[in-house]
Amino acid sequence: MSPGPSLTRPLSVRAMHAPLVCLLLSCAVALSGAGVVLDSGLPIMWGHTTGQLTDLPIIEGTLSPDPWHYLQRMTLYRLIIAQTDPFMTSMGPGENQSPVWGLPLQLGWMLSSGRLADPTGATTCGVQNEDTPNMCVSPSSWWGCVNYFSSVLPFLSAAHNGFFGQNVPVAMQIPAGVEGYCTTYDACKAAHPDAINNWDTFYQGLKDSISSTLSDNEKKDAILGLYWNAALASTHASSTCEDRLNSYSAPEKAFAKSWENAGEYVAAVYFQSSLEQAAQFMSPLPGRILREEDTPPNIPDLTAEENHSLYIFSWIQSMDSLMASTFGGTLAGTWRRAMCSVSSRESGRDMLKNLLFTQEGATANFLSIVSTMSLSCS
Numbered sequence: 001m002s003p004g005p006s007l008t009r010p011l012s013v014r015a016m017h018a019p020l021v022c023l024l025l026s027c028a029v030a031l032s033g034a035g036v037v038l039d040s041g042l043p044i045m046w047g048h049t050t051g052q053l054t055d056l057p058i059i060e061g062t063l064s065p066d067p068w069h070y071l072q073r074m075t076l077y078r079l080i081i082a083q084t085d086p087f088m089t090s091m092g093p094g095e096n097q098s099p100v101w102g103l104p105l106q107l108g109w110m111l112s113s114g115r116l117a118d119p120t121g122a123t124t125c126g127v128q129n130e131d132t133p134n135m136c137v138s139p140s141s142w143w144g145c146v147n148y149f150s151s152v153l154p155f156l157s158a159a160h161n162g163f164f165g166q167n168v169p170v171a172m173q174i175p176a177g178v179e180g181y182c183t184t185y186d187a188c189k190a191a192h193p194d195a196i197n198n199w200d201t202f203y204q205g206l207k208d209s210i211s212s213t214l215s216d217n218e219k220k221d222a223i224l225g226l227y228w229n230a231a232l233a234s235t236h237a238s239s240t241c242e243d244r245l246n247s248y249s250a251p252e253k254a255f256a257k258s259w260e261n262a263g264e265y266v267a268a269v270y271f272q273s274s275l276e277q278a279a280q281f282m283s284p285l286p287g288r289i290l291r292e293e294d295t296p297p298n299i300p301d302l303t304a305e306e307n308h309s310l311y312i313f314s315w316i317q318s319m320d321s322l323m324a325s326t327f328g329g330t331l332a333g334t335w336r337r338a339m340c341s342v343s344s345r346e347s348g349r350d351m352l353k354n355l356l357f358t359q360e361g362a363t364a365n366f367l368s369i370v371s372t373m374s375l376s377c378s
Contacts, residue, residue, distance in 0.1 A: 036112035037105045037282045042275070044108030049075040051082055053164050057173070063159075066173040067152050070111055070135040076155040077104035083163040087206035090219035091272065099227045102273030103154075105282055107147055114289050115143035119247035139178045142248065142256060145241035148181060149195065149234045156185040157199035161207075180240050192237035198230035221342050224270035232267045235260060251290035258313035259285075261320060264332040268339040269348035284309035284356065312355055315363055331370070338370050340377035 039045060049071055050056070056075065057064045067073045081100050091097035110116050117126030118138035125136040126144075137144045152172055159170045172183040182188035189196040205226040209219050245253050271277070284305040290296070296310035319331040339345045355366050 036287060037109045037279050037285075039108070043074065043077075043101075043104040044112055045071060045074060046078065046104070046108075049078045051078055053079060053168075059171075059173075062169045062171050064171055064173050065155075067148060068137045068139065068173070068175055070107075070116065070137055073137060073147075073151050074104055074107060076151050077107070079164065080154060080158050083158065084203075084206055087209060088223070090209065090216040090223065091274070092220070096275035097272070099224055099271075099273045100154075101275040102271075102278035102282075103150055103231075105273075105275070105278045107151065109282055109285055110143045110147060113285070113287050116141050116147075119244070119289075139175055139181070140244060140247065142241050142244035145181075145244055146235070146238040146260070149192070149238040149241075150231065152181075152183075153188055153192065153195050153234050153237065154199050154230065156188055157196055158203060160185045161200060161203040163203065192233075195230070195233040195237040198226075198233040202226040202230040217342070220272075221270060221345070224272060228267035228270055232263060235263050249290055249292040249294070251292065251294045251296065254317075255286070255290055255296070255310060255313060258317040261317050261332065262313055265316065265335055265352060268332075268336045269345045269352060270339075271349055271352070281353075281356065286310060309356060312363075335370055337377055344377065 036044065040047070053063070056072065057066065065072050065076060067076065077100065081098055081104075084100065085098055088098045091099070111126075114126075114128065116137045117128075117134075118124070118140045119142070120140050122140070123138065124134065125138040126134055126141065128134055139145070156170055156172075158164065159168050170184065172181075174181055174183055182191045185196070202223075205223060209223060212219055214222065245256060248256065266273075266281075271281075273281075284303075286299075286302055286306045286309070288302075290299075296314060297307035299307055299310070302310075316331065323330050323334075335348070339348050351366060351370075355363070
């Protein structure tokens with residue numbers, strides 16, 4: 001795929017003219033329909049990003065991406081995938097098998113569903129209209145904040161581990177007056193050591209896999225385990241975003257917390273979030289921010305699939321709370337214990353798929369199978 005427009009030119013969306021305007025119009029339509037995660041088979045606006053590191057802004061000799069511009073944040077993912085793909089041959093035949101694809105797909109869904117916009121209404125950052133596509137990622141958005149730790153931290157770690165060349169200094173731009181976001185590798189390691197250490201371990205694991213004598217299936221399982229350790233650590237690091245949830249409706253806050261909790265289940269099965277599989281699992285996500293009057297799973301202007309996914313996320317969260325108050329443990333903990341082997345994780349992936357896409361009896365079957373599986377792993 002050829003590189004997109006240079007990001008050092010004014011990355012103002014006005015310069016992108018009709019194609020981008022049309023794409024944003026389709027995103028606006030998505031606000032009342034199913035979640036949009038793909039554009040021509042790739043993450044939203046992927047073709048408007050760049051595949052060249054040198055196209056990102058350089059300030060006084062330091063690579064200085066602006067992660068508060070959607071296209072530049074998406075470019076971080078494009079560069080990570082391009083540089084790690086040579087180490088992903090064990091993921092399977094064909095293209096786009098890297099688990100990293102799940103991250104840009106999430107970012108695209110956040111944009112298309114309006115979740116990167118300023119929820120306070122104090123600014124128009126991220127608010128879309130048909131005349132001026134808005135690539136601003138609001139620092140006040142909980143979703144944009146959580147995604148910051150899942151985009152900036154893996155990029156800084158990749159740079160530190162030499163995936164973009166040796167000794168490439170990187171410092172993220174940050175809007176004036178905005179606090180709580182680390183911008184360099186050293187600052188992020190000091191603030192979020194577990195997340196950075198796990199990303200470092202993931203990248204080192206990729207390098208080690210080249211000379212490993214393990215079978216491809218064993219390599220795949222090992223790499224996916226390292227990847228999900230890092231991805232989950234980034235989610236935990238984003239706990240600093242918590243206060244931003246106060247700007248959303250009660251249904252949106254509940255969905256946000258259940259969405260975050262669902263990551264524990266996906267991580268435990270070492271889900272291979274390739275482009276195709278991640279898109280399939282994300283397609284039922286709600287295509288707009290939930291409003292105060294919304295009552296999942298009975299929201300009239302959302303599809304049956306969206307309503308079902310909201311129900312499943314909420315059900316898992318409620319089971320966790322119930323088990324915690326009754327038994328002192330969580331469903332997530334039982335689930336993690338059950339995913340103790342390559343074969344159990346394979347079964348777990350099938351179970352999650354069944355839970356998300358089967359609307360009759362899936363929850364009861366899920367509980368009974370998880371309980372049985374966890375006993376076999378004890």
